[in-house]
Amino acid sequence: MAETEIDELAPDAAPPEEGELDEENRLKPEFVRAVEDALEARDEGRAYELVEPLHPADIADLFELLGHEDRAALAKAITDLLTADVIAELNDYVREDMMEALPPEAVADIAEQLDTDDAVQLIEDLEPEDQLAILAEMEPEDRAAIERALAYPEETAGRLMQREFVAVPEHMSVGDVIDYMREHDELPTEFWEVFVVDALHKPVGTCALSWILRTPRAVALSDVMKRDQTLIPVGMDQEEVALRFQKYGLISAAVVDESGRLVGQLTVDDIVHIISEEAGEDVMLLSGAGEGDINEPIRDAYVARVRWLIANLVTASVASFVISRFENVIAQLVTLAVLMPIVAGIGGNAGTQTLAVTVRALATNQLTSSNTWRAVRREMSIALLNGVSVALVIGTVVSLIFGEWHNWAPISLDWHLGLVIGLAMLTNILIAGFAGVLVPLTLDRFDTDPAIASSIFVTMTTDSMGFLVFLGLAVATGLVP
Incomplete structure (x- = not known):
């Protein structure tokens, strides 16, 4: 890829004037409206004049604040302002909108300004015919690098890595390395370490x-180099790559192919993006909200969400079936219907707490097969303590509320009802704790992302079992004949 030009650091890339940003460093609504008005009037010159002083990060923000049609119009109006720095800051969906609006030669020119990993990210989500058109406009060397990257599976080290790195033979001296870096202009603009390689x-x-x-300068490189290093296999999943960086405190790492040859590098700035992306993805999967991006197309968001709502509808019917089996019991003591949601709701919250901890532990490799049962015992201990505490509180409160009162003073307490709901609460919280651990562990064992469907199954378990235990205890203890 082409190196960053010196003029990219010129004053025209300075932050925008104060009048364009509010006190929280966001573009002011009136500024965004002015750009929209210029685009609506097809006054490209005015739009260009407004956008030109903006910092690349603020231009990216502007695109994300505009609607679909306005994005395409703005991209055409300010094509020469769409530098690599702007593209790198864009949301994935917004970037795709822009790439579709620009001619292939313009996209190719932008891609050639980027490092390989950023260029791949720019092109990989486009339609195959658009990819071919853009690649055809690129220099052969750049095109070959991107094609090799696209050959690797998505979300692997091979797809994410930079092909630009500094590698030298081990027989060099320190002075030789310094001279080599000064003489070769094609080296990366920014790097933190030099990789030392053998003859292969x-x-x-x-x-x-x-x-x-x-x-x-005279010291041999082999005498000062660090021989212990973390090597990243080219096929490693990006989440595992991020864990390696986090665990070993890496700034950069070499990526090797199946034969062990150096083919690229990954740097910490890429990993920060991956960590943020994976964390957000897990949160969205737990809620069933798809990717959770406000720029995601309505149809994609609908498809992602409605399937989980339908699945939740099916699982909720299990709890309704349990309630229907106790219809006569509830009819005899309406108080049970009033208290049932409390048992299910608290159980659901307890299950969600345990589920969140377990999913995070699995995602960060804190929970593995070597400490599974210790983790289960820990969560069950916490569930027992929580259950006893909540049971005592709810049992006492219910006994007071549903007892007999005279002149604002309790005459007698309904300890029987308090005992039933207290035991039901304790049991359901224990069940919730067990389900919150067991469900994600089971999904993980079958190589399924535990964040995808865990919450639905845990909620189904706590709701149905909460109703069953509460109403069952009411019958078993003689609270209801």
């Missing part, structure tokens, strides 16, 4: 730039 281009060590700058 396999990494044998790494040397931080700080070490190179502080070491005398």
Whole structure:
């Protein structure tokens, strides 16, 4: 990829004037409306004049604040302002909108300004025919690099890695390395370490730039390089890559192919994006809200959400079936109908708490097969303590509320009803704790993302079992004949 030009750092990339941003550093509504008015009037010159002073990050924000049609119009009006820095800041859906609005040669020109990983991210979501048209406009070397990256599966190290890195043979001296970096303009603009390779281009060590700058020129690179390094297989999932960076405190890491040859590097700025993306994805999956992006097309959001709502409808019918079996019991003591939602609701909250902890532990590799039962015992201990505490509170409150009162003073307490709801609450919280651990563990064992459907099954369990235990205890203890 082409290197960042010096003029990209010129004053025209400075932050926008105060008048365009509010006190929270967001574009003011009146500024956004002015751009919309210019686009509606097809006054591209005015739109360009308004946008030109903006910082690349604020131009990206502007695109995200505009509607679909306005984005396409603005992209055509300010094509030469769409630098690599703007593209890198864009939301995925907004970026796709823009790429469809621009001619292939314009997209190709933008892609050539980016590092390989960013260029791949720019092109990978487009339609195959659009990808081919853009690649055809690119320089052969850049096109080949992107085609190789697209050959790897999505969300793997091979798709994410940068092909631009600095690699030198181990026989060099520190001075040789410094001269090499000064003489070659095609090296990456930003990097933190130099990879040392053998004759087969396999990494044998790494040397931080700080070490190179502080070491005398005559010293052999092999004497100062760090031989222990974390190598990332080209097929490793991006979530596992992020965990490696987090666990070992990496700034960058070499990516190797199946034969162990150095083919790329990953840097911490890429990993921060992955961590944010994976965390947001898990939260959205737990809620069944799809990708949860406000720029996601309505049809995609509808499809993602409605299937889980229908699934939830089916599982909710299980709880309704349980209630129907106790119809006569509820009819004899209407108080049970008043208290039933409390038992199910508290159980559901308890299950959700345990579920969230378990899913996070699985995602961060804190919970593995080696400590599964210890984690289960821990969560059940917490559930027991929570259950006893809540049972005592709800049992006492119900006994007071549903007892006999005279002149604002209790004459007798309904300890029987309080005992039943207290035991039901304790039991349901224990069930919730067990389900909150067991459901995601089971899904994970079958190689299914535990965030996808866990909440539905846990809610079904706590609702149906809560009703069953509460109404069953009412009958079993003689509260209802």
